[in-house]
Amino acid sequence: MILILGxxxxxxxxxxVIDWLLHYKADFIKLTVEDIxxxxxxxxxxxxxxxxKDIPLVEKTSIIWYxxxxxxxxxxxxxxxxxxxxxxxxxRAEVKGVFEVLAYLLKDKTWVxxxxxxxxxxxxxxxxxxxxxxxxxxxTHITSSxxxxxxxxxxxxxxxxxxxxxxxxxxxxxxxxxxxxxxxTKKLSEKELKAIENSFFPSLLQEYIYPDYEIRTFxxxxxxxxxxxxxxxxxxYADRKLINEERTTHFIPYQLPExxxxxxxxxxxxxxxxxxxxxxxxxxxxxxxxLEVNPIGQYLLESRHCNYxxxxxxxxxxxxxxxxxxxxxxxxxx
Amino acid sequence: MEADYxxxxxxxxxxxxxxxxxxxxxxxxxxxxxxxIKDRFSRSAKHQSKAYLQKNNHKPITGITE
Numbered sequence: 391m392i393l394i395l396g397x398x399x400x401x402x403x404x405x406x407v408i409d410w411l412l413h414y415k416a417d418f419i420k421l422t423v424e425d426i427x428x429x430x431x432x433x434x435x436x437x438x439x440x441x442x443k444d445i446p447l448v449e450k451t452s453i454i455w456y457x458x459x460x461x462x463x464x465x466x467x468x469x470x471x472x473x474x475x476x477x478x479x480x481x482r483a484e485v486k487g488v489f490e491v492l493a494y495l496l497k498d499k500t501w502v503x504x505x506x507x508x509x510x511x512x513x514x515x516x517x518x519x520x521x522x523x524x525x526x527x528x529x530t531h532i533t534s535s536x537x538x539x540x541x542x543x544x545x546x547x548x549x550x551x552x553x554x555x556x557x558x559x560x561x562x563x564x565x566x567x568x569x570x571x572x573x574x575t576k577k578l579s580e581k582e583l584k585a586i587e588n589s590f591f592p593s594l595l596q597e598y599i600y601p602d603y604e605i606r607t608f609x610x611x612x613x614x615x616x617x618x619x620x621x622x623x624x625x626x627y628a629d630r631k632l633i634n635e636e637r638t639t640h641f642i643p644y645q646l647p648e649x650x651x652x653x654x655x656x657x658x659x660x661x662x663x664x665x666x667x668x669x670x671x672x673x674x675x676x677x678x679x680x681l682e683v684n685p686i687g688q689y690l691l692e693s694r695h696c697n698y699x700x701x702x703x704x705x706x707x708x709x710x711x712x713x714x715x716x717x718x719x720x721x722x723x724x
Numbered sequence: 725m726e727a728d729y730x731x732x733x734x735x736x737x738x739x740x741x742x743x744x745x746x747x748x749x750x751x752x753x754x755x756x757x758x759x760x761i762k763d764r765f766s767r768s769a770k771h772q773s774k775a776y777l778q779k780n781n782h783k784p785i786t787g788i789t790e
Binding site: 539553554555563564565566568569570571572573574576578586587588589590591592593594595632 | 727729730732738739740741742743744745746747748749750751752753754756
């Protein structure tokens with residue numbers, strides 16, 4: 391059985407795969423945080439078993455697909471008149487504890503994108519590992535000093551740096567009325583840095599790599615599916631999410647050099663990751679820079695533009711591991 | 725999309741914030757795919773989902789509920 395650790399509402403990367411699992415009549419269930427909160431999960435430590443509506447998960451499950459399971463925990467709230475903040479923090483910790491023991495009981499199963507520690511890897515640790523795997527990475531600093539940031543900017547090859555969040559765990563939307571506020575990678579010039587305070591909260595800074603184009607690679611069990619995101623604007627951008635919807639942006643199926651694919655494979659296998667969305671920049675000299683890997687990254691945009699049908703590939707992979715049978719265009723399960 | 729940066733925190737708190745939070749992007753919630761939590765398409769009791777939702781219309785689902 392395939393166990394999807396997902397969310398109870400719509401999730402753009404989960405639902406299209408579920409479509410294919412339904413189409414193939416795959417044996418799967420989706421477990422959500424709400425299922426735990428509503429008491430549908432029962433754990434018997436003596437039996438080393440977790441029951442979801444009487445389905446023994448340890449016995450039945452062969453592969454687990456983790457997809458934003460814990461995200462909805464932040465929205466969980468019990469309404470009480472007193473001590474609400476502390477109570478809800480405690481209850482969320484309890485739910486997380488239940489999830490951790492469930493993950494422990496299922497530790498010997500195949501996990502996609504990987505076992506718990508690799509689901510949200512530390513960005514900087516990944517950069518170090520990418521370099522060891524043979525990939526080129528941008529110069530990276532963490533600092534809270536304006537002077538250090540300016541010095542770093544002056545030394546950078548395009549006299550520009552970028553800043554982005556160190557952890558994606560806390561990355562969220564700040565909602566007010568009909569608007570949401572959020573952060574993406576931001577380019578910073580020396581002029582902008584001179585306008586900020588002397589010190590700030592510790593921030594991640596990277597040298598800016600002037601892109602010829604960006605490449606988004608979806609990695610699944612050793613296979614890579616790459617998309618070049620080409621924009622013929624003259625002014626360079628800092629985050630490709632800013633240009634995704636522009637008419638001048640084109641998504642093109644792309645073949646990474648074999649050496650980059652090989653190094654990527656080495657990195658992913660070294661980290662125990664079976665899947666992930668990987669961002670590269672190809673600079674104007676033709677060098678490929680590894681930026682980051684998002685194990686639970688979105689893939690549908692590139693999949694649609696390049697006809698990769700990644701949602702079908704993911705479903706086929708999950709079923710393949712579960713049933714030891716190949717599914718796809720050649721073999722159709724009836 | 726033109727980057728629409730806003731200061732959403734008070735000026736006196738700037739030194740307590742990481743640089744990312746000095747430049748917050750603003751967008752209408754309806755334009756953000758992650759925030760589209762509507763368009764109920766079907767329910768699937770069989771697959772233990774409290775509210776199975778489907779936004780994309782590329783593969784309609786029929787006959788999946790028990």
